[in-house]
Amino acid sequence: MTTALFYLFSIFLLGSALFVVLNRHPVYSVVMLVFSFANLAGIYFLLEAYFIGILQVLVYAGAIMVLFLFVVMLLNVSPERPRARWVPLDRWWFGAVALVFVISLGALLVRGVGQLPSARSEVPDGFGGITQIAEALFSRYLLPFETAALLLTVALVGTVFLAKRKI
Amino acid sequence: MVAPLQHIIAVAGLLFSIGVLGVLFRRNAIIVFMSIEIMLNAVNLAFVAFSRYHGNIDGQVFVFFSMTLAAAEVAVGLAIMVALFRNLKTTDISKISSLKY
Amino acid sequence: MADTLYLLVLFPFIGFLVNGLGGRWLSGKQSGLVASLAVAGSFLIGAQLFLGLLARPEDNRRLVQTLFTWLPVGELNIHVTYVFDPLAAIMVLVITGVGLLIHIYSIGYMRDDPGIRRYFAYLNLFTFMMLNLVLSDSLVLLFMGWEGVGLCSYLLIGFWFSDAAKARAGMKAFVVNRIGDAGFLIAMIMIFDRFGTLSMADISWLAPGAGIDTTFITTVTLLMFVGAVGKSAQVPLYVWLPDAMAGPTPVSALIHAATMVTAGVYLVARNSALFALAPITMGIIAAIGTITALLAAIIAITQTDIKKVLAYSTISQLGYMFIALGVGAFSAAIFHLMTHAFFKALLFLGAGSVIHGMGDEQDLRKMGRLRQLMPTTFMTMTIGALAIAGLPGLAGFFSKDEILWSAFNSSGGISWIWLVGLATAGLTAFYMARMLFLTFFGERRWAEGVKPHESPSVMTVPLIILAFLSIVGGYAGVPEALGGHNALHHFLAPLMATFQASGEASQAANHPLELLLMLLSTGVVLVAAYYAYRFFVQQPGLPETAAGKFPQLYRLSNRRFYVDEIYALLIIRPFRALADLLWKWIDVRIIDNLVNLAGRTTERLGGALRLMQSGLIQHYASLLLLGVVFILLAVAMG
Numbered sequence: 001m002t003t004a005l006f007y008l009f010s011i012f013l014l015g016s017a018l019f020v021v022l023n024r025h026p027v028y029s030v031v032m033l034v035f036s037f038a039n040l041a042g043i044y045f046l047l048e049a050y051f052i053g054i055l056q057v058l059v060y061a062g063a064i065m066v067l068f069l070f071v072v073m074l075l076n077v078s079p080e081r082p083r084a085r086w087v088p089l090d091r092w093w094f095g096a097v098a099l100v101f102v103i104s105l106g107a108l109l110v111r112g113v114g115q116l117p118s119a120r121s122e123v124p125d126g127f128g129g130i131t132q133i134a135e136a137l138f139s140r141y142l143l144p145f146e147t148a149a150l151l152l153t154v155a156l157v158g159t160v161f162l163a164k165r166k167i
Numbered sequence: 168m169v170a171p172l173q174h175i176i177a178v179a180g181l182l183f184s185i186g187v188l189g190v191l192f193r194r195n196a197i198i199v200f201m202s203i204e205i206m207l208n209a210v211n212l213a214f215v216a217f218s219r220y221h222g223n224i225d226g227q228v229f230v231f232f233s234m235t236l237a238a239a240e241v242a243v244g245l246a247i248m249v250a251l252f253r254n255l256k257t258t259d260i261s262k263i264s265s266l267k268y
Numbered sequence: 269m270a271d272t273l274y275l276l277v278l279f280p281f282i283g284f285l286v287n288g289l290g291g292r293w294l295s296g297k298q299s300g301l302v303a304s305l306a307v308a309g310s311f312l313i314g315a316q317l318f319l320g321l322l323a324r325p326e327d328n329r330r331l332v333q334t335l336f337t338w339l340p341v342g343e344l345n346i347h348v349t350y351v352f353d354p355l356a357a358i359m360v361l362v363i364t365g366v367g368l369l370i371h372i373y374s375i376g377y378m379r380d381d382p383g384i385r386r387y388f389a390y391l392n393l394f395t396f397m398m399l400n401l402v403l404s405d406s407l408v409l410l411f412m413g414w415e416g417v418g419l420c421s422y423l424l425i426g427f428w429f430s431d432a433a434k435a436r437a438g439m440k441a442f443v444v445n446r447i448g449d450a451g452f453l454i455a456m457i458m459i460f461d462r463f464g465t466l467s468m469a470d471i472s473w474l475a476p477g478a479g480i481d482t483t484f485i486t487t488v489t490l491l492m493f494v495g496a497v498g499k500s501a502q503v504p505l506y507v508w509l510p511d512a513m514a515g516p517t518p519v520s521a522l523i524h525a526a527t528m529v530t531a532g533v534y535l536v537a538r539n540s541a542l543f544a545l546a547p548i549t550m551g552i553i554a555a556i557g558t559i560t561a562l563l564a565a566i567i568a569i570t571q572t573d574i575k576k577v578l579a580y581s582t583i584s585q586l587g588y589m590f591i592a593l594g595v596g597a598f599s600a601a602i603f604h605l606m607t608h609a610f611f612k613a614l615l616f617l618g619a620g621s622v623i624h625g626m627g628d629e630q631d632l633r634k635m636g637r638l639r640q641l642m643p644t645t646f647m648t649m650t651i652g653a654l655a656i657a658g659l660p661g662l663a664g665f666f667s668k669d670e671i672l673w674s675a676f677n678s679s680g681g682i683s684w685i686w687l688v689g690l691a692t693a694g695l696t697a698f699y700m701a702r703m704l705f706l707t708f709f710g711e712r713r714w715a716e717g718v719k720p721h722e723s724p725s726v727m728t729v730p731l732i733i734l735a736f737l738s739i740v741g742g743y744a745g746v747p748e749a750l751g752g753h754n755a756l757h758h759f760l761a762p763l764m765a766t767f768q769a770s771g772e773a774s775q776a777a778n779h780p781l782e783l784l785l786m787l788l789s790t791g792v793v794l795v796a797a798y799y800a801y802r803f804f805v806q807q808p809g810l811p812e813t814a815a816g817k818f819p820q821l822y823r824l825s826n827r828r829f830y831v832d833e834i835y836a837l838l839i840i841r842p843f844r845a846l847a848d849l850l851w852k853w854i855d856v857r858i859i860d861n862l863v864n865l866a867g868r869t870t871e872r873l874g875g876a877l878r879l880m881q882s883g884l885i886q887h888y889a890s891l892l893l894l895g896v897v898f899i900l901l902a903v904a905m906g
Binding site for chain 2: 878879881882883884885886889890893
């Protein structure tokens with residue numbers, strides 16, 4: 001039952017992500033992105049990463065996407081029209097690079113991850129719960145945690161500065 | 168585990184590739200930005216999958232930091248975009264190329 | 269007691285810093301005072317240490333102070349170690365004592381020069397370097413001092429650098445010295461390679477040990493001697509010293525007569541243990557000394573510039589010292605070094621006083637009859653001239669006769685070294701008398717408007733002190749034949765090696781013969797002086813007649829045997845031609861074009877690569893992705 005659910009979520013995830021990329025209208029894209037992130041959160045729950053799943057809903061599907069939506073509305077972006085003129089060779093160049101990338105990524109998956117033995121089926125109680133993450137975060141990862149706080153502060157200041165009317 | 172590791176990583180890889188396509192081919196800066204978010208999430212998914220696979224919580228802590236970073240990045244990035252739009256009246260990145268030879 | 273050793277070198281260095289960095293806030297007089305006080309401090313410390321040294325038993329006269337490790341490189345550990353032993357003591361007293369007098373004299377001599385602070389800074393730096401040279405135990409530190417005094421010499425010769433000729437003279441001194449220094453440096457490397465140490469005390473101790481082959485010792489000592497030849501202005505590298513007279517006269521007195529040029533003598537004496545093992549080198553040293561002594565004396569006879577006379581006289585006297593070294597009479601060389609420092613400094617300062625009083629006139633032909641106008645200068649210079657000529661009772665007599673006696677003894681009888689030495693003594697008396705007579709006697713020949721006057725007491729007092737020293741300096745080494753007991757010789761003896769054919773070995777033996785030889789040399793000196801009197805006072809026309817009779821000989825001497833011209837022809841011209849070739853062909857045509865090629869290639873390449881900077885972010889992203897592809901492939905393949 002959960003396995004079936006995983007594949008369902010995966011299909012929704014990939015489908016909506018593809019929609020985000022292919023759609024011409026930014027507002028639809030944002031909405032589909034929210035949907036894809038929600039599916040991702042579902043996959044997180046299935047993988048027993050409950051805290052991360054909740055964060056995914058709160059931070060990504062919630063905060064970040066609202067920010068995107070605001071900007072789209074603020075700038076009143078119109079739907080993207082097809083390119084009037086491609087820079088010569090660009091289309092083929094980008095396509096070739098993307099293709100090579102996908103192939104090499106696939107090779108890595110087959111050669112690397114494909115060789116791994118099957119997973120241990122059980123994890124201890126409370127795995128992925130808030131207690132365990134908090135323990136790791138405030139002991140071994142205390143310094144990176146504090147640094148992250150600093151990063152957020154810097155980002156805050158930077159954003160305020162950049163968004164001012166005159167720079 | 169809910170599904171074989173290989174399948175989950177394959178999903179992550181596909182998601183990342185979709186993000187790459189968006190970054191390379193879309194001209195709307197906001198959508199390019201969203202594609203970057205998709206790529207970030209693909210990586211997060213791989214982290215969580217491996218975390219579950221090894222039964223090790225460190226991967227999830229990493230995702231936590233990655234989300235922090237994404238939040239900061241989005242805030243700054245969107246601010247840049249607003250400033251850019253204010254000055255150039257466009258978000259089409261194929262028209263923004265004044266920093267060239 | 270050895271604790272105060274470092275103060276010896278510290279004082280002049282402080283003086284150098286004060287004058288060099290803070291000179292702009294000092295008046296010329298204050299600057300001179302600072303410099304003199306610094307040297308005076310060193311002199312007092314040196315004198316105190318010297319007295320302490322005398323109080324010790326004869327076999328324990330050695331004070332050592334290690335300050336810090338200067339260069340620790342692998343097995344090579346160079347310590348800044350100062351050693352104060354009898355030899356260093358004499359050198360230190362000469363350097364600081366005579367140096368102090370010259371510093372004081374300079375206050376008067378350089379009074380009106382705008383560069384006086386720079387002058388005193390250089391002078392202090394010189395003293396610092398010279399003290400390092402004589403106090404150091406390590407050859408490396410000695411070499412630093414060696415190069416340091418060379419640098420100061422260069423700076424002071426070209427002190428009035430706005431005059432191109434003077435700047436060139438400084439350059440010439442520097443370049444010629446470099447030839448010698450190269451020899452010294454190679455010798456140092458060979459010594460380290462063989463002995464594994466550069467401490468001279470260790471080397472002296474190790475050298476006589478078994479297993480050191482003669483070829484090695486001969487090569488090393490010869491190379492060291494090449495260094496000495498450069499620094500001490502011996503044939504064939506003496507050509508820089510006459511030109512060095514372009515510097516201020518006190519500088520000529522301090523550096524180019526009393527101290528720096530004697531560094532070569534000091535080097536040989538300090539390493540006497542090495543040299544005593546190399547008879548071939550000793551023979552060459554004696555030969556070079558002899559040739560130099562005679563050649564320079566002959567040239568000195570016809571020079572018309574008062575400072576040039578003294579310069580050639582210095583070269584000749586240095587040749588004398590090398591004769592002493594070459595026959596193994598190391599302490600006699602040091603003895604002559606000391607007395608020479610007194611009377612030659614005196615003569616130079618006296619000449620400076622004359623030049624000063626004549627309004628910067630150096631030509632002997634435009635002087636004359638200055639006796640009454642400059643009584644103090646006249647009296648003191650006369651004493652100096654008598655001392656250098658070797659009049660019995662004055663300093664030069666004792667040291668010169670010790671050298672002659674050693675030379676006589678070394679070959680067990682009349683040898684050409686001794687004969688030439690005797691002849692040089694006569695020539696010395698002749699040209700010194702000539703200089704005196706032309707300056708102070710005869711008719712007045714100076715130009716209208718020149719008002720010769722005696723120098724101020726700040727200049728004459730050092731002259732008087734030096735004159736006093738020129739009289740009594742010799743009594744440090746009265747030979748046993750005259751009832752003395754040669755104190756200096758015994759003072760230095762523990763440091764000096766015995767050379768197999770040494771002239772000193774049998775010295776005690778034949779007192780009557782030694783007395784006879786003294787009488788002989790005195791006779792030669794008196795005869796020479798008499799002839800000078802006849803030539804330059806009684807019959808002023810005689811020199812020209814004589815010159816007319818032997819025109820080639822006169823021209824040869826007057827033109828300094830054309831040595832400079834020969835060097836120019838044989839060395840400098842080909843060198844220039846080669847340099848021209850390298851410049852106009854190799855450099856301009858090949859090297860420059862290669863450089864241009866590199867530049868142009870970079871420019872073109874940059875022009876092409878520049879196009880990658882399209883400003884379109886997706887181009888950058890695609891290239892970034894390509895990089896990721898490479899990483900992925902590397903991981904997947906590995």
